[in-house]
Amino acid sequence: MAHIDLDDGISGLPSLLRFRPETAGPLSALAETLLRGPGPLERGERELIAAYVSELNDCRFCASSHGACAAAQLPGGTTLVRQVHADPGEAPISDRLRALLAIAAAVQRGGKEVGEEHVKAARDAGATDVEIHDTVLIAAAFCMYNRYVDGLATSLPADEDAYRQMAERIVAHGYGSASRPG
Template sequence: MPHIPLEEHLPGITGLLEYRRDTAEPIRDLTQLLLRGPSSLTEGERELIATVVSNGNKCKFCTAAHTAAADVLLGDTVTAELVKTNISAAPVSEKMKALLVIADKVRESGKLVTPAHIEKAKAEGATDLEIHDTVLIAGLFCLYNKYVDGLDTALPADAGYFNVLADRLKNHGYARLPQGYDHLKKQVSN
């Protein structure tokens, strides 16, 4: 049971974003800009960064959500799975591998990112902006993972939930829909 009273039909981060709408707004805006805004990294690649960090932090809700989003955006389920278990074997570019390694270091501590990690990413063609965004996406998912688990939010009862969520993240991004999550409430009460 969550440490604070959250609406039962809203698992994981969704209940927290509705609990405190004023702090949710900048968190949503930041996520939308970083994961869906203009970038030379694809939306799928950026979801992989979110996935690798959430998986490293062992946050079940965020890992499942962003794995599902990456799967939908990339059109396969192998890439995200391999990124979580063995970055070097994943079917992504050498540049992405170097960026995913940086993200995983940031997850542990910002201080673990060395000039050698940065040089490697640059040698594989990463731009300063891509490195910047990788570090901040990794930082942002540390926020999410700690927020979601620190308040002990619930997992959805039905794993199919994540497929619905992935479609929503693909088609609508991270902005709050005008009706919030009322459509989910209706599904629960049905």
């Protein structure tokens, strides 16, 4: 049960966006920019970074919803997302993405946890400064989103298929559609 009076029919972050519409626009715009806006990382890769950080933070709603978005946009789908969540070191992903996920994991532990060795490994694997920047920003933002969702004890969907449906809507229409139910 949520810590505040939220719409029981809406789960996770969308319930909070409905509760406080004044913050919905900026939060949705940030997600839209980070995960779907122009940038060198593929949308599926960005979603995977968000899902991985959310998994590390044990935020079930965000790990599942962004995992579904990543799965919808990456070869390997749900199986790949599960492999990355279990062990990115063994998952069938590029060395570049593996190094970026290591940076994301360091950010999740704390910003000062990102060391020169992380950046060097990413660069050695072919990551650009913009990709490194975007990875750090996505990881930092998702620590905030995770704490927002879990800090107010938002509900989880009753049906796991709801995550796939959310992903279809977001992939097709963006994060402005995320606060709309159904």
